[in-house]
Amino acid sequence: MVLLRLLVQFQRDYPHYQVLAHNVNHGLSPHAEQWADFCEVYCASLNVQLLRSTVNIQKTSRNSLEALAREARYQCFSQHLQADDILLTGHHQDDQLETLLLALKRGSGSTGLQGIRAIQPFHNGHLVRPLLNFSRKQIIDYAETAGVKWVEDESNQDTDFDRNFIRHQITPLLTERWPAIASSASRTARLCQEQQGLVDEVASQDLQQSMCVRLGTQTLSIAALADLSQARRNNLLRYWLKFNGLDYPSSKQLTVLWQEVALAEQGKQPCLQLASNTIQRYQGELYIVPVKPLIIPDSPVTWSGEPLLWVSPDKLAVDFSMVDAALAKLHTISCCFRQHLDPKLTCLVEGRSKSRSIKKLLQESQVPTWQREQVVFIFIDGQLVQAIGVWHCQPSPTKQLPKLNLSLRSI
Structure with missing residues (x-):
């Protein structure tokens, strides 16, 4: 409520900014x-548009209710953010202290001790916490002086939640002994953020030296990983997983990933099971493999000139950005999967003298078994011209067709 009031005052000085409030039930x-109705009345008094959303949280044994609620809330925010929007939240200095104490409780490393960031990229915009350097007391004092009313969530008193236990039982003792503890914790978080930035720079450089891209999937060379020290290798593996949208692995998972997956005996097909993915080894490289199979369309997808053509909803796209859109009007360009192909189809690959079946070519190209059904084949006017990221077919001597510069984007 204080943040909203401050934003309205800011808007009066900078009227080209629009303020939108969002209540999540x-x-x-x-x-x-009732809380949402309270927000609606207050927003109306400030002439601020209020967006009301409701989320459905499914309790699981593996995740805390707080984490599930936070994930659902931010997912809701991301669905409504437009390009270059800024999401502002009211996190403050006491929240930072609680977050660092929780990280210590979990045994987090430097990544956890970064705490809450003041500014960070979020979805297609940014997430900003402008009150992070102010204490809860300062905010309450301002609210009382300015006559800002607020609603107290009754769950804030429930000490069964770890954060509330720290807030009501631990923080008062710490601040009584060390009044500047919250400020010191914030300084620690900022230092850890700076150090983590340096660590990420090293990991980014190592990733460039160690990665390959196979059919739109980023893989890691096990040989390149073996040349690194254990600390640097673990840092790269964490960065690689986070870079691909996964959670940081535990120390135990890192040990299993290296000792039991990467270094497993030849001929074995070990994997590390994560929440929604597995890490698998194939031909000397580590792959992130989604547990849920790719949704394959029932029929080929025809390109109409768009820069990005989604061939599997929100999961896999063909990047046509380097292709002249006018070709879509001159030729019929189709994206197919293996299940769409004639089983007897063969292809003469560039640089070869003999045609081979698609099955044989996928095997010879060392495409992992789980990826063979996800290879995208491009047909121009009914003629196979390439398997994206795997091979190009030899041009027909009787029919002149354009050569396309295509790649895959996977999410």
């Missing part, structure tokens, strides 16, 4: 609708 309190 998590469905966890019987008073949630």
